[in-house]
Amino acid sequence: MSTHQKFEQRLTVFRQQFAVTLAMQNSLMQQxxxxxxxxxxxxxxxxxxxxQIIS
Incomplete structure (x- = not known):
């Protein structure tokens, strides 16, 4: 695999993890x-x- 392909792959994984993190954060905010x-x-x-107790 070329260096370029490896970089693209790492970028894809990063984007996915970032999306998951944002979703989790939104879910926590709602909670x-x-x-x-x-x-x-x-x-x-x-x-x-x-x-009621006082009166």
Whole structure:
């Protein structure tokens, strides 16, 4: 295999790995958003419960 072909092959592998990494990052960001929303809901419920206990 020529040096050029080897380089092309390495570049292809790099591009694939880069794409996978970006996809994983996006997936993690979505997961973080879901967790944050979930936390906000729990916080709201907790505040409602506290108001009921106090009153």
């Amino acid at each position: 973080m958003e879901l967790l944050q929303r979930s936390f906000v809901c729990i916080e709201d419920e907790w505040n409602d419960m506290r108001k």
